[in-house]
Amino acid sequence: MNNLKEYEEEIYKCSRCALCQSVCPVYKSSLNECAVSKGKFNMLNGVLNGDLKITAKLKKYLDLCTGCNACKDFCPSGIDVRKIFIAAKYEYYKNNKLPLLQKILLSYSFFCVVLKTASVFMKLYRFFKIGSFIKYFEKLLINSGFIGKYILLIDSLSKNVFYETTLKQVSGTKNKTALYFDGCFNKYLNPQTENAVKKILYDSDISLIKKDFGCCGISHLNDGNIEEFKKIVQNNLSKINTGFDYVLTDCASCRSVLKDYKSFFDSEAAKQFSDKTTSVAELIKGLNFEATKPCTVAIHKPCHEDFDFSGIVKNIKNTKYLEVEDYDKCCGFSGLFALKNPGVSKKISKSKALQYIKNNADFVLTTCPACILGLEQGFIEAGILSESRPKVLNLYVFLAQYCKVQE
Numbered sequence: 001m002n003n004l005k006e007y008e009e010e011i012y013k014c015s016r017c018a019l020c021q022s023v024c025p026v027y028k029s030s031l032n033e034c035a036v037s038k039g040k041f042n043m044l045n046g047v048l049n050g051d052l053k054i055t056a057k058l059k060k061y062l063d064l065c066t067g068c069n070a071c072k073d074f075c076p077s078g079i080d081v082r083k084i085f086i087a088a089k090y091e092y093y094k095n096n097k098l099p100l101l102q103k104i105l106l107s108y109s110f111f112c113v114v115l116k117t118a119s120v121f122m123k124l125y126r127f128f129k130i131g132s133f134i135k136y137f138e139k140l141l142i143n144s145g146f147i148g149k150y151i152l153l154i155d156s157l158s159k160n161v162f163y164e165t166t167l168k169q170v171s172g173t174k175n176k177t178a179l180y181f182d183g184c185f186n187k188y189l190n191p192q193t194e195n196a197v198k199k200i201l202y203d204s205d206i207s208l209i210k211k212d213f214g215c216c217g218i219s220h221l222n223d224g225n226i227e228e229f230k231k232i233v234q235n236n237l238s239k240i241n242t243g244f245d246y247v248l249t250d251c252a253s254c255r256s257v258l259k260d261y262k263s264f265f266d267s268e269a270a271k272q273f274s275d276k277t278t279s280v281a282e283l284i285k286g287l288n289f290e291a292t293k294p295c296t297v298a299i300h301k302p303c304h305e306d307f308d309f310s311g312i313v314k315n316i317k318n319t320k321y322l323e324v325e326d327y328d329k330c331c332g333f334s335g336l337f338a339l340k341n342p343g344v345s346k347k348i349s350k351s352k353a354l355q356y357i358k359n360n361a362d363f364v365l366t367t368c369p370a371c372i373l374g375l376e377q378g379f380i381e382a383g384i385l386s387e388s389r390p391k392v393l394n395l396y397v398f399l400a401q402y403c404k405v406q407e
């Protein structure tokens with residue numbers, strides 16, 4: 001991990017042209033000049049010159065970023081903003097002694113406790129079918145304040161999942177092995193996604209092996225909390241003790257971080273892990289699917305998805321593909337960003353969700369579970385009841401539940 005100083009030249013490359021303002025979702029929703037790369041580079045210039053320190057207040061401005069990379073793709077100087085912001089936040093953690101409580105709250109161990117608690121909560125929520133009770137109050141909750149809307153957002157997590165039980169794989173008949181990296185979101189909150197992946201790959205030459213991996217570390221990485229991030233990486237690397245052909249993930253965000261493990265650890269294990277990481281979409285790109293009923297489908301491309309899965313969706317027989325404006329723009333959720341900046345996050349999600357309403361899609365398919373929440377958040381913020389909006393689904397759940405593979 002480079003120090004901020006090592007990015008000095010790149011930061012000085014910023015010409016203040018302000019082109020990034022026209023693509024930054026956070027700037028467009030907040031009109032806060034400190035939110036956009038240009039503003040952040042102004043502050044970081046002050047840090048490099050010794051006029052400013054990275055205090056908690058300055059870090060808050062650095063946190064005003066979804067990490068969508070839109071500005072990097074648009075910047076005439078080609079500045080890799082995300083890496084620079086992470087390096088700057090890392091400086092904050094290195095140079096400030098945090099109170100013990102804050103340290104605990106930011107630790108990976110505490111993060112695991114939160115996820116495990118949320119997992120138990122979701123199991124109980126589904127077991128007692130609380131969603132079927134909530135639906136009678138949807139209209140009331142959607143028009144109420146933020147608590148009602150949060151209840152609906154949690155409720156959306158319990159919907160649109162794949163309930164079929166796991167198909168048993170016949171061991172010893174497959175030539176390739178994939179270590180299945182389900183990521184913390186699917187593992188703890190939507191474990192049914194694994195069943196969908198198994199169903200899609202059932203006839204393939206690949207056997208899935210579960211390794212009890214933890215989180216990929218994206219939240220800690222984006223927060224610049226590199227020491228905790230490294231613990232997460234080490235934990236995941238310690239799980240690979242057998243030969244394998246792939247590390248297979250169903251989450252675009254996990255994929256992007258796993259591919260980067262080798263830049264944090266100079267070891268053969270990290271290199272293998274990163275080089276063999278692939279997504280389910282990449283593996284199934286040669287398969288043809290047919291929807292069991294005619295429907296219209298649109299996609300949302302997560303910011304961290306660098307595999308273009310639109311080809312898979314466009315090829316699904318018996319569906320009509322809708323090209324929705326801004327389908328590849330940030331949904332505004334971005335993990336901790338939604339928690340730290342709820343107002344801005346909801347505004348971005350809402351304008352994004354309205355695009356899908358305009359196009360009247362039956363399904364919106366995506367490859368990142370956090371984006372599913374981002375889109376649901378958008379529909380709720382726009383006051384659109386679930387019966388009048390598209391089903392937002394993980395691509396693999398859609399393929400397993402609503403389609404069959406064509407011979």
Ligand code: SF4
Pocket residue numbers: 013014015016017018019020021037038071074075076077078079
């Ligand atoms: S587009 Fe690039 S060069 Fe222009 S202001 Fe933004 S970061 Fe600086």
Ligand code: SF4
Pocket residue numbers: 023024025026027035036037064065066067068069070071072081082
């Ligand atoms: S990465 Fe996205 S949110 Fe962050 S400054 Fe760039 S455009 Fe804005």
